[in-house]
Amino acid sequence: RDTELPRSPPAAAEPRHASPAAPRRLREKLRSRSSAPAAHTAPASRPQGPDGERPAEVGTGAPRESRAPFHFDYERFRQSLRHPVRGGRPDQDPDTRARKMKIKEMMKFAWDNYKQYALGKNELRPLTKNGHIGNMFGGLRGATVVDALDTLYIMELEEEFQEAKKWVEKSFDLNVNGEASLFEVNIRYVGGLLAAYYLTGEEVFKSKALELGEKLLPAFNTPTGIPRGVINLGRQDTGMSWSWGWASAGSSILAEFGTLHLEFLHLTELSGNPVFAEKVLNIRKVLKRVEKPQGLYPNFLSPVTGNWVQHHVSIGGLGDSFYEYLIKSWLMSDKKDSEAKKMYDDALEAIEKHLVKKSAGGLTYIAEWRGGILDHKMGHLACFSGGMIALGAEHAGEERRQHYMDLAAEITNTCHESYARSDTKLGPEAFRFDAGTEAMATRLSERYYILRPEVVESYVYMWRLTHDVKYRQWGWEVVKALEKHCRVEAGFSGIRDVYTTVPTHDNMQQSFFLAETLKYLYLLFCEDDVLSLDDWVFNTEAHPLPVNHSNFKAKASVQ
Numbered sequence: 001r002d003t004e005l006p007r008s009p010p011a012a013a014e015p016r017h018a019s020p021a022a023p024r025r026l027r028e029k030l031r032s033r034s035s036a037p038a039a040h041t042a043p044a045s046r047p048q049g050p051d052g053e054r055p056a057e058v059g060t061g062a063p064r065e066s067r068a069p070f071h072f073d074y075e076r077f078r079q080s081l082r083h084p085v086r087g088g089r090p091d092q093d094p095d096t097r098a099r100k101m102k103i104k105e106m107m108k109f110a111w112d113n114y115k116q117y118a119l120g121k122n123e124l125r126p127l128t129k130n131g132h133i134g135n136m137f138g139g140l141r142g143a144t145v146v147d148a149l150d151t152l153y154i155m156e157l158e159e160e161f162q163e164a165k166k167w168v169e170k171s172f173d174l175n176v177n178g179e180a181s182l183f184e185v186n187i188r189y190v191g192g193l194l195a196a197y198y199l200t201g202e203e204v205f206k207s208k209a210l211e212l213g214e215k216l217l218p219a220f221n222t223p224t225g226i227p228r229g230v231i232n233l234g235r236q237d238t239g240m241s242w243s244w245g246w247a248s249a250g251s252s253i254l255a256e257f258g259t260l261h262l263e264f265l266h267l268t269e270l271s272g273n274p275v276f277a278e279k280v281l282n283i284r285k286v287l288k289r290v291e292k293p294q295g296l297y298p299n300f301l302s303p304v305t306g307n308w309v310q311h312h313v314s315i316g317g318l319g320d321s322f323y324e325y326l327i328k329s330w331l332m333s334d335k336k337d338s339e340a341k342k343m344y345d346d347a348l349e350a351i352e353k354h355l356v357k358k359s360a361g362g363l364t365y366i367a368e369w370r371g372g373i374l375d376h377k378m379g380h381l382a383c384f385s386g387g388m389i390a391l392g393a394e395h396a397g398e399e400r401r402q403h404y405m406d407l408a409a410e411i412t413n414t415c416h417e418s419y420a421r422s423d424t425k426l427g428p429e430a431f432r433f434d435a436g437t438e439a440m441a442t443r444l445s446e447r448y449y450i451l452r453p454e455v456v457e458s459y460v461y462m463w464r465l466t467h468d469v470k471y472r473q474w475g476w477e478v479v480k481a482l483e484k485h486c487r488v489e490a491g492f493s494g495i496r497d498v499y500t501t502v503p504t505h506d507n508m509q510q511s512f513f514l515a516e517t518l519k520y521l522y523l524l525f526c527e528d529d530v531l532s533l534d535d536w537v538f539n540t541e542a543h544p545l546p547v548n549h550s551n552f553k554a555k556a557s558v559q
């Protein structure tokens with residue numbers, strides 16, 4: 001889910017992988033199966049088009065001109081939605097509406113400043129009023145534009161949405177040559193473009209998503225088909241990819257290769273090309289085959305042997321969104337992908353057995369596991385899990401349902417405590433439960449807050465599934481804290497120490513602040529039919545992707 005560990009240049013010590021024979025055989029095998037529907041099809045996936053066209057051969061080496069046309073029926077998709085995407089209920093009470101409008105104003109402020117000082121760069125530096133490019137996106141630009149598109153649309157910031165769309169049309173260049181994180185490009189760019197397409201039907205978003213998706217395919221050219229973490233977007237000929245320099249022994253990261261499934265199924269859905277779905281179904285096959293210590297999934301796997309490289313297990317960074325994508329794969333398939341559900345249920349059972357603990361003060365937390373030894377620490381990233389467990393609980397058997405809802409509420413409460421116990425009312429990057437400490441950072445290096453969304457994300461799911469008003473209150477506390485400590489003259493900035501109210505800004509407005517934090521805050525104060533959980537699953541960057549409703553007759557009114 002997150003790769004924000006110290007990043008050493010990916011290239012140096014890593015053997016470079018350039019399409020050896022084994023992946024070629026794998027590709028051939030997958031291609032030979034490509035005329036049959038995949039076992040777990042993407043939403044409403046059709047191996048043949050309405051007029052009997054064959055799926056286009058996107059990304060499989062066929063020259064573009066020779067590919068058969070494929071038509072995705074957007075109107076039919078829109079009719080399958082059960083709720084208008086931006087909601088259809090009469091407006092709410094004035095206080096809730098005012099809060100929602102306040103969050104909309106924050107989004108406009110974040111966008112306007114990005115546009116003024118950094119349009120086309122990846123993020124805004126709000127103190128120095130310039131742009132940041134960074135090295136995660138391999139030469140791609142405009143991460144904030146693509147990440148912000150769906151939030152602008154949902155908030156009905158029409159003019160700003162048009163500005164963002166225009167930038168994508170005119171300036172978003174995919175012909176770049178640089179080393180990119182497969183995971184980050186997928187969740188932010190591919191996810192952001194897919195969501196923008198599904199929400200608006202604008203072809204430009206679809207074509208950019210598909211073009212970018214193709215550029216990611218060479219990362220899968222490994223002996224097992226488990227992709228490496230870093231890919232050179234400009235080297236399609238040789239398919240150059242590398243493992244992160246910091247990842248043990250050339251391994252791939254669970255949260256990275258485990259966080260492709262939702263987007264890749266949609267790439268197949270929109271292109272008619274099975275290759276994307278095949279890549280991620282193969283990942284699942286490898287994961288099913290490998291032995292899991294105590295039923296747990298360690299974070300590092302060799303893309304060469306398909307075996308674990310070391311036994312570090314975490315529901316926070318390095319592991320997190322792998323679990324999220326299991327339950328969401330099931331939900332996105334309209335609850336048909338029972339393999340994903342079983343994998344999720346089994347993983348959660350093992351996590352609960354080995355990692356979930358209660359502090360002396362009665363706070364439930366999820367520890368990390370290093371070969372059987374527990375590290376009593378929870379990262380901010382792990383705080384998405386309250387929401388995930390609640391989402392999964394909805395669909396557990398009756399007796400497990402209440403148990404998981406209680407667990408989700410306890411974890412969300414613990415994450416709220418990590419905010420409530422700080423002077424700024426914002427939570428640290430990691431907090432601990434040892435040596436008398438409870439839900440607070442003990443190391444200087446863990447005291448920062450970079451505008452992350454995970455705690456608010458859990459508040460949204462808990463709110464939608466329980467309607468307990470405390471989640472809206474907690475969300476409002478976050479709004480006030482952001483305004484007080486993170487809002488600066490030209491945007492929002494992360495802070496270096498949540499335990500001091502003397503400003504220590506990090507001069508970075510992360511793109512996920514617009515994609516996730518503000519979107520989730522806004523949704524917390526919306527009616528439940530805005531991006532309804534009946535119709536959408538959120539990718540790990542909060543980009544909504546549609547559920548496959550095969551029952552088109554059950555449709556309700558649409559926008």
Ligand code: DMJ
Nearest residue numbers: 001002452453512540541
């Ligand atoms: C986002 O890019 C995504 O939520 C990812 O899964 C984790 N890291 C950031 C937000 O903290």
